[in-house]
Amino acid sequence: MAATDGAHFDFIVVGGGTAGNTAASRLAKNPSVTTLVVEAGVGNPDEAYKTTFVKRDDYERIDKPNTRGKALGGSSSLNYFTWAPGCKSTFDLWEEYGGKEWTWDPLVPYLRKSVTYHDDIKLYSPDLKKIGTDGPIHISHAELIDDMKPFREAVTKAWKSRGEPQTSNVYDGEMNGLTRCADTIYKGVRSGSYNLLKNKRNITVLPEVKSKRLIIDDADRTCKGVTVIAASGKELNFYASREVILSQGVFESPKLLMLSGIGPARELAQHGIDVIVDSRHVGQHLSDHPGVPFVLRVRDGFGMDDILLRKTPKNEAVVSAYKKDHSGPVGSGLLELVGFSRIDKYLEKDPAYKKAKASNGGKDPFSL
Structure with missing residues (x-):
């Protein structure tokens, strides 16, 4: 139509x-x-x-x-492709705000309805098929690029040296450990x-x-x-x-509502918008996600610059491989490992965190 x-x-x-x-x-x-x-x-x-x-x-x-x-x-x-459904405990917090149907157990079938998981070379546990078998989003574990092996091994060694666990399953509601990613990429x-x-x-x-x-x-x-x-x-x-x-998302949805006359009457009046529904909560209560991005420089032999970013014989080879069958680094998200580490023991020592937790009724202030 x-x-x-x-x-x-x-x-x-x-x-x-x-x-x-x-x-x-x-x-x-x-x-x-x-x-x-x-x-x-x-x-x-x-x-x-x-x-x-x-x-x-x-x-x-x-x-x-x-x-x-x-x-x-x-x-x-x-x-960045990674298929990580989240923690059961986080979903279960939503019950207080949206009802029991928004908790982990009722939502899991819908998470798995979304995707089809592929492991064509049978490198991972058959149990991971439960991630999804008939959904429109095709996911698979990141292709393990040979040139990334030194970096992959160094990261794994550093992770284990801190006494942190490794896991192959972050899909049942517990996300704790270093894992090989399943990405929303299949065959490049x-x-x-x-x-x-x-x-x-x-x-x-x-x-x-x-x-x-x-x-x-x-x-x-x-x-x-x-x-x-x-x-x-x-x-x-x-x-x-x-x-x-x-x-339209967390910013644009309330914006359109307010432009249409649905929102706090006083704020709408300031912009000359006729009020249709006076709702003091529209456009309010934004809670952002804290994040600390950082970039590290790696020694030659641990990165992919000469392969992906510069016109070198290796670059020509990987581009040709992708054009042929979508294989190799060009068809990879290059995010082969993700680490989920508990930081509770560090937070509980921080005075600012303890104060924020106390003022939040004893609940984690980073949660809902």
Whole structure:
């Protein structure tokens, strides 16, 4: 169905990211239902992270900055591949805020419904098949690149020297130890939530349009559609006979609600926005993730610069291998190992952490 101005669909999904595409895919299982997905980013996720090369292309590369999942597939198109479902204890904390159905046990079947796990060379335990057998996202353990072996062995040795455990299973709710990654890559090709939309004739995808406001009926205050702005600057209106699903992420979803008159009345009034629903919680209570990134310089023989970043015979060989059958370093995420280490014993010695924990009712302040 064409996405022309004024078109009607059964459902409209605003935001073609990880969650939005999942919702659209599930709706499409009913062949009589039509769904429109509108997305601000590009329709081809590869374009979202193309690389721009300097004139001396044998010297270095410069990446175009893109700090969010603004592409079809959302952050599943821009993440670092690793399939790590999370800890049971973290999921179980959600019961207090969203009900028991959001805890680990009820959600596990949906996590595993999402993926198909592959181990073509039978290098890992057959028990890992439980990760998923019939989902649209194809995952496999990272190919162990020969040139990465010295680095891989050095990291493993350092990890074990600290008395930290190793594990092959971070998929049953316990994430503790150094593990070999399972990635959203299979045979050198990335998977993302855009896979869920493939071959769905009753889904229409409209990329590169920016949502402007929700169309809300004044009489019954129900959402009837969405207004978007095309790349040309033209406004387009689309209507849903059943539901509009807002799935633009942690920043853009509350922003669109507030632009549409749903949010704290005082703040909306400051911007000249007519209030439809006075909701003091919209756009509030953001809780960010703490992170400490760092980069280490490694000695020659432990890195991949001459193989991936410079025009060398080795580079030509790995590019040829990828063109032939998607094998080798070019088809790898290169993240072969991930370590999950408990830091409780260090945190409990920190006065600032202990104070924050006490003020949070004795609960970990980094949790919900």
